[in-house]
Amino acid sequence: MKKTIFICLLTVCGLCSMVSAQFSFYLIDNFENGQFNSSKWWRFGDLRAEVVHNASVEGRDLIAESCGAYSLRLSGDARDWYVGGIGTELGVDATEFSRFQIDIYGNKEYHGKLIIEIFEDDNHNYTIEQDPKNNYAAIFDDKWVAEVNIQGKGFTRVSLPFSAFTLANPGVGDGIWNPDQKNSSGGLLKLQLVVISDKQQGPSDFAIDNILLNY
Numbered sequence: 045m046k047k048t049i050f051i052c053l054l055t056v057c058g059l060c061s062m063v064s065a066q067f068s069f070y071l072i073d074n075f076e077n078g079q080f081n082s083s084k085w086w087r088f089g090d091l092r093a094e095v096v097h098n099a100s101v102e103g104r105d106l107i108a109e110s111c112g113a114y115s116l117r118l119s120g121d122a123r124d125w126y127v128g129g130i131g132t133e134l135g136v137d138a139t140e141f142s143r144f145q146i147d148i149y150g151n152k153e154y155h156g157k158l159i160i161e162i163f164e165d166d167n168h169n170y171t172i173e174q175d176p177k178n179n180y181a182a183i184f185d186d187k188w189v190a191e192v193n194i195q196g197k198g199f200t201r202v203s204l205p206f207s208a209f210t211l212a213n214p215g216v217g218d219g220i221w222n223p224d225q226k227n228s229s230g231g232l233l234k235l236q237l238v239v240i241s242d243k244q245q246g247p248s249d250f251a252i253d254n255i256l257l258n259y
């Protein structure tokens with residue numbers, strides 16, 4: 045009898061850990077504090093960033109509902125396609141995650157791109173060293189990029205496997221996806237989101253939400 049109870053307990057514990065593993069994620073930001081946190085995020089180029097109220101959800105839309113009350117509006121005028129971007133420090137061991145996820149609220153007028161840049165520490169010092177004389181490029185660490193086309197009106201959920209990111213700076217880091225915090229490595233250290241317009245000159249305007257790492 046005792047053995048049966050023990051096996052039942054083990055099964056329940058096993059199921060619980062499976063369920064918690066399935067629903068675990070690392071939230072980078074969902075903007076539900078209602079304001080752009082300038083100590084958490086930096087901006088570059090001519091991109092404006094402001095937290096805005098989400099439109100009320102029409103009909104049944106679980107992804108729009110999951111965006112809550114606020115998202116981050118990114119807007120600005122393109123100069124030669126480029127608008128600007130935002131970035132934040134991460135400092136996370138990302139080996140247990142396999143995907144980068146973001147919800148993007150598009151519109152009819154703007155169909156540009158969002159470039160997602162992630163940096164992981166390869167010289168084991170919890171820092172992404174940059175060269176100010178070379179457009180602040182990473183000097184010792186891998187930079188991985190993926191790009192997402194902004195869709196039409198409403199929230200589109202984008203879930204990118206890390207395997208879909210390509211190495212943007214071969215020869216700088218070790219060229220291996222190793223976002224772990226072993227041997228004094230800081231792991232996945234930095235995220236940048238860069239806005240590229242679909243017009244050489246002209247306005248860009250969309251919103252982002254629920255930026256996270258998951259399985």
Ligand SMILES: [Ca+2]
Binds near residue numbers: 254
């Ligand atoms: Ca939100």
Ligand SMILES: [Ca+2]
Binds near residue numbers: 168169170172184
């Ligand atoms: Ca480094």
Ligand SMILES: [Ca+2]
Binds near residue numbers: 165166217221
């Ligand atoms: Ca690496």
